[in-house]
Structure formats: structure tokens, C-alpha cells
Amino acid sequence: MTTTHPPIQVGDAFSVGKLTPRQLLALAASAEPGTTDPVEMALGDTLRREYPDLQVPEVLPGESSPARRDRRYSVARVRAFPGSEGAIRDLNVMRGDLEAVMGAARAPREIRSVLRRNAQMASMRGARPLAVASARVQPDGSLGPYRMQGFVALRTTPARGFAEETALRPGEWVRVNVWSALLRFQHWLNVVVVFVLSCTGYYIMDPFFGPPARAGEPTGYLMGWFRLVHFIAAFVWLAVGLTRVIMAFRSRDRYLRWPALWPLRRKSDLVNLGQTAQYYLFLRKHAPLYLGHNPLQQLTYTGVYLLGAVQMAVGFSLYSLYHQDNAFWALVATPAHWVGVPNLRLLHTMIMFALWAFVIAHIYLAVRADSLERHGGVSSMVNGGVWLRRGSKPADAPVIE
Numbered sequence: 001m002t003t004t005h006p007p008i009q010v011g012d013a014f015s016v017g018k019l020t021p022r023q024l025l026a027l028a029a030s031a032e033p034g035t036t037d038p039v040e041m042a043l044g045d046t047l048r049r050e051y052p053d054l055q056v057p058e059v060l061p062g063e064s065s066p067a068r069r070d071r072r073y074s075v076a077r078v079r080a081f082p083g084s085e086g087a088i089r090d091l092n093v094m095r096g097d098l099e100a101v102m103g104a105a106r107a108p109r110e111i112r113s114v115l116r117r118n119a120q121m122a123s124m125r126g127a128r129p130l131a132v133a134s135a136r137v138q139p140d141g142s143l144g145p146y147r148m149q150g151f152v153a154l155r156t157t158p159a160r161g162f163a164e165e166t167a168l169r170p171g172e173w174v175r176v177n178v179w180s181a182l183l184r185f186q187h188w189l190n191v192v193v194v195f196v197l198s199c200t201g202y203y204i205m206d207p208f209f210g211p212p213a214r215a216g217e218p219t220g221y222l223m224g225w226f227r228l229v230h231f232i233a234a235f236v237w238l239a240v241g242l243t244r245v246i247m248a249f250r251s252r253d254r255y256l257r258w259p260a261l262w263p264l265r266r267k268s269d270l271v272n273l274g275q276t277a278q279y280y281l282f283l284r285k286h287a288p289l290y291l292g293h294n295p296l297q298q299l300t301y302t303g304v305y306l307l308g309a310v311q312m313a314v315g316f317s318l319y320s321l322y323h324q325d326n327a328f329w330a331l332v333a334t335p336a337h338w339v340g341v342p343n344l345r346l347l348h349t350m351i352m353f354a355l356w357a358f359v360i361a362h363i364y365l366a367v368r369a370d371s372l373e374r375h376g377g378v379s380s381m382v383n384g385g386v387w388l389r390r391g392s393k394p395a396d397a398p399v400i401e
């Protein structure tokens with residue numbers, strides 16, 4: 001959005017009261033006629049341009065008091081404001097710094113927290129939130145309590161995408177190559193193979209379509225195809241697992257070797273683990289910075305590797321039952337003899353659901369971390385590189401220069 005006053009631009013309005021965003025914008029724009037305040041002028045311009053049917057509410061001369069050093073908000077009396085449900089009222093509007101306005105207005109705790117969080121997001125995009133609260137003027141002329149209405153995001157620089165901002169300040173962010181091409185290839189192969197194994201495995205467990213099994217009637221070979229695809233994908237997955245084990249022994253990249261799979265070596269690792277968990281539970285604003293995986297993430301991935309290994313062992317133990325005349329497969333079948341085939345099938349299915357739960361949480365956390373921390377974590381699984389601010393010090397790497 002642009003205004004005729006280039007220094008200030010108006011972004012989104014975030015309403016927590018009954019006002020629509022455009023009514024909130026109108027309230028925030030209320031000004032004395034002929035005002036020279038740059039914020040009021042920018043808001044008025046935006047309102048006139050984007051919502052030409054909305055009037056900038058009138059403030060009579062002498063009925064406003066600007067923000068001061070000791071009171072970081074302004075107060076003005078707005079006449080005949082067309083508010084929610086079409087009610088026309090005289091209001092006092094308070095505008096200014098979010099914490100200062102929240103300190104003077106009423107708002108339940110959860111509203112304050114939502115406002116802070118959204119204002120923080122706006123600030124991360126380079127905007128400054130202009131908080132708005134209002135109080136009704138009662139028929140007897142007295143003033144009701146101030147209630148929080150929301151905020152309007154203001155910017156002093158043109159709104160740009162993150163990529164454009166980064167390109168304008170090339171020195172601020174540094175791209176570090178972390179994930180090797182082979183690891184990325186394995187990652188996406190895992191995605192495809194586990195998807196295929198899940199679909200075919202689910203069908204083996206519950207053949208919910210295809211010819212019904214009726215006594216004496218042929219059922220065709222559909223189940224045979226599902227099993228064949230399951231077994232081919234299983235051998236592909238075994239190959240992926242084996243190459244990962246070879247990498248853990250032979251790779252020159254420390255992020256891929258065995259020690260990296262166990263992230264808890266020093267006391268500080270435990271502290272960072274706790275802080276990361278608090279961050280994920282919304283109890284902390286920032287998590288410790290890591291170039292590779294944070295300890296919680298690494299423990300989870302190591303757990304998933306183990307789960308995958310157990311799933312393969314269980315799967316091949318079931319598979320071996322069809323080849324009992326062979327000494328090797330007879331040995332692989334041992335677990336089936338220990339716990340019984342039904343228990344093994346149950347375990348195989350339960351691990352499938354555990355893997356699905358992991359995939360859902362993994363996608364959510366990867367997208368969340370990428371958008372909040374802006375390190376490009378999601379694309380790093382395609383191009384291998386993550387972005388860190390110059391001068392930052394990850395817990396698992398030297399200062400980024």
C-alpha cells in the first residue's frame with residue numbers, strides 16, 4: 001500500500017473488539033480537520049483511498065490531546081462514530097504504544113496475549129503497531145471504561161516480502177550449507193516410500209475396496225498387487241536405511257555421523273532441550289539457536305530412526321514366514337515365533353500409526369519454525385542451506401561471519 005505521504009504506510013488492522021477491521025481503521029484515523037500529524041494523515045489517506053464509502057470520523061478542534069513523553073498515547077473525542085451494529089455514538093479514542101494503551105484500557109488476559117503475539121508478528125515484518133482503545137461517552141456526558149479495540153500496523157519503509165528485504169540488506173543474513181545432497185535425497189525417498197508402504201499396508205490390514213471375499217468365489221489378484229508393491233517398497237526402504245547406516249560410519253560431515261544422533265552430552269544440552277520444549281509449548285519467546293538440529297528435534301529423529309528399524313525388523317519377520325524353507329528367512333522369522341504372528345502384525349500396524357503422528361507433527365513444526373525463525377528450514381531439505389543472521393552464535397557451531 002502506498003500513501004501520498006511516503007514516510008508512513010498503513011498495513012493491516014487487527015481487531016479484537018466488535019469493530020470490523022475497516023471500522024477500526026476509521027477509528028484510528030479520526031483526526032481534527034486539517035491535522036498535520038503524519039500518522040493521522042497517512043491513516044486518513046488510506047481510509048479515503050481504500051474505503052471511499054467510510055468517513056474519517058470527526059474530532060472537533062480542541063478535543064484531542066497528543067501523546068506525551070510520560071503518556072505514550074493520544075486521546076481524542078470522536079463525534080457520531082458509526083460503530084458496531086450501526087450504532088452511532090460519541091466516543092473517546094485512545095491511540096498509541098501497545099503496552100501503554102493496554103495499561104490504560106480494559107482487556108482480558110487472553111486478549112492481551114493475542115494482541116502482543118500479533119503485534120510481535122507485525123514487528124517482525126518491519127511494522128509498528130498503533131494500538132487503539134475506545135470509551136463510550138454516556139448520555140450524561142460521563143466517560144465509560146476504555147476497552148481495547150485492536151491495532152493498526154504502520155510502516156515507515158515500503159512493505160516488501162522477506163526475500164526482497166533480505167536482498168536489499170545482503171550483509172545481514174548468511175546462508176550456510178548444512179544438509180548434504182545424499183541426505184536430502186534420502187529424506188524425500190523416505191517420504192515416497194513410507195507413503196507407498198502406508199497406503200499398501202493399510203489396504204493389507206483392511207481391504208476396504210475390491211471384490212468381497214465370498215466362499216467359493218475368486219477374488220482376483222488385487223491383494224496380490226498391493227502386497228507386491230508393499231514388498232518392493234520395503235526392499236527400497238531397507239536400501240535407504242542401509243545407506244544411512246553407511247553414512248553414519250563414513251561421512252566426513254559431522255552432522256551425519258553416529259555422535260550427532262545423541263545430542264545430550266553436556267549440561268548445557270539439557271538446559272537447551274528444556275528451553276526448546278518450553279518454546280514449543282508457547283512458554284518461552286525464543287528458543288536456543290542451532291545450525292543443525294536442536295536437541296529435542298534430534299532426539300525425535302533418532303527415535304524415528306529406531307522406530308523405522310523396528311518396523312523393518314517386524315516387516316521382514318512377517319515376510320520371512322512365506323520363505324521358511326530357506327535358512328536365512330527361517331532365522332529372520334524368530335521374533336514371529338517368540339511373540340506370535342498376530343502380535344507382530346499388531347505392532348507393525350501400531351508403528352504405522354506412530355509414524356503418521358510423527359509426520360503430522362513434523363510438517364506442522366517445520367512450517368512453524370520456518371515462518372517464525374525465518375531460517376528457511378523447509379527449503380533447506382531441497383537446497384541444503386539454512387539462513388542465519390550474521391554475528392549470531394548457534395549452540396552447535398561457531399559465530400556466523
Ligand code: HEM
Nearest residue numbers: 197198201202204205234237312315316318319345349352
Ligand atoms: C522394510 C519395511 C517393511 C516390510 C518388510 C514390511 C512387510 C510387511 C509384510 C510382510 C506384511 C504382511 C503382508 C501379508 O501378510 O500379506 C506387512 C503388512 C503391513 N505393513 Fe508392512 N512392511 C514394511 C514397512 C511398513 C511400513 C513403513 C508401514 C507403514 C508405515 C507398513 C504397514 C503395514 C501394514 C499396516 C500392514 C498390515 C498389517 C496386518 O494387518 O497384517 N509396513 N508388511
